[in-house]
Amino acid sequence: MSVKKEPDKGLKPLVVKEGEKVVMRFAPNPNGPPTLGSARGIVINSEYVKKYGGTFIIRFDDTDPQTKRPMLEAYDWYIEDCTWLGAAPDKVVIASDRIQIYYDYAEKLIEMGQAYVCFCEGGDFKNYKDAKEACPHRDESVEVNLHHWKKMIANEYEEKVAVLRIKTDIKHKDPAIRDFGAFRIVKMPHPRPEVGNKYVVWPLLDFEGAIEDHELGMTHIIRGKDLMDSETRQTYIYKYLGWDYPKTTHWGRIKIHEFGKFSTSGLRHAIEEGEYSGWDDPRLPTLRAMRRRGIKPEAIRKFMIEMGVGETDVSISLDTLYAENRKLVDLTANRYFFVWDPVEMEIQGAEPRTATPPLHPTEDRGHRTIEVGTKMFICKDDTESLEVGDKLRLKDLYSIEITSLTPLQAKHTSDSMDTVIKGEKRIRIIHWAPIDGAPVKVLAPHGEFNGIGERQIANELDNLVQFERFGFCRIDSVDHEIVAYFAHK
RNA sequence: GCUCCGGUAGUGUAGCCCGGCCAAUCAUACUGGCCUUUCAAGCCAGCGACUCGGGUUCGAAUCCCGGCCGGAGCACCA
Known part of the structure; x- marks a missing residue:
């Protein structure tokens, strides 16, 4: 009889022996x-x-x-x-x-007759291995092997001359198993100063x-x-x-749609070439970049745990990670206007006034204040397909009607929201930025956006905010201009 | 060439070991609706999968065999 388990959230249990500490x-x-x-x-x-x-x-x-x-x-x-x-x-x-620990074990294995110094050149060993035959060095005596090994670590051989192999089964049906290499000679000094050129014989991963x-x-x-x-x-x-x-x-390969295939050395090269600004460039799949963009560690944890440890190769999209992150930050991120590709627009018939949009649509966290004169910026995107006579609602401000396209002009029609008709004839609500707003640059995986934003964004250094109709961004610096890193929509 | 592993909706995942409760779970994406002074969030609905063929069985996503497809190892890389 089988017992159906509850849908197991999170990781599969580990097999742990009694009294065993993981x-x-x-x-x-x-x-x-x-x-x-x-x-x-x-x-x-x-x-x-x-x-x-x-x-x-x-x-x-x-x-x-x-x-x-x-x-x-x-x-x-x-x-x-x-x-x-x-x-x-x-x-x-x-x-x-x-x-030294690895050397000690190597010596021990040589003494046991289970490891030997192999001097095969080039593809010689591979040929022996493919033929399931022992190479001439495999059957040397323990004394000879020990002697060669000592010479190896004493830097008496050149690179590629000698390698220490572990005896397995030279006739093993899987060629990948036959007498694998355990140590080789590398004379390039190690980058860590405390190690430097202390060793010329280095162990292999296995x-x-x-x-x-x-x-x-x-x-x-x-x-x-x-x-x-x-x-x-x-x-x-x-x-x-x-x-x-x-x-x-074991788990399978993981490929991320947004980043495709990448290698650490490839990225390093691209950074040195100036293709990326550094290891935390928002286009990179590094954790430093994620952090700078405002992705929360909890979101990454959840994402990885949800993915589990299957042996299938996975090809994933970051959408799920972003959705996870959005849940974490939506309630805490203040809202601001950021106008990319700004286009100036003049409003006729409107008195200068102060707009007070809420910092958050559902959470009661107060308001921001924006002084509005007769001119403002709106996104170029919003001006495409615009015609004279079109009605628009400037979010948290008032309604307008377009009177001219070049130059872009509009007239104030109403403060009331009633002009924003519900249902199918609902007019478009767009965001805007004050004419004396702050320059804002957004660095995103899909490009760089320059524009004008509310001045108060400068108070949000290091915070994750939402630029309305744009997406969530982390305010990275506020010195000369405001620089934000894009997290996700 | 030799050897190993895997294949559930667009994506990821649960179920497989221990066959029936699976007309297959959850998330995300997408579509539609509601709500809404954001193209966000929220709410509701919808969409959509057991790689194929045989076998065992009263019964197969689950067990067996074969095909197909994909990945990996056979490094003096990790």
């Missing part, structure tokens, strides 16, 4: 700032730890000084962004500080991760399914050393 980790290579992709790993792992009351570790897998060279600032950025996401780590480990996951007492691992074969490879190390492998779950 330890999980997020293990990035800090070669750039965390992105929305990283957020998945950060949120899901930390959420599980929260759920089960365990330890959340951030481990920097920074063992490649060359190809995926770590970025010094990024170490702090990860901690910063994790904390922002409500996932402050209980412990931080940096792999490049722990190379080795470093295997050792660390055990050293740090990991109970559960969640990672991308591109690392699925890692478990099979690493299990050989665990078997040799008599360890238990953590419980592993």
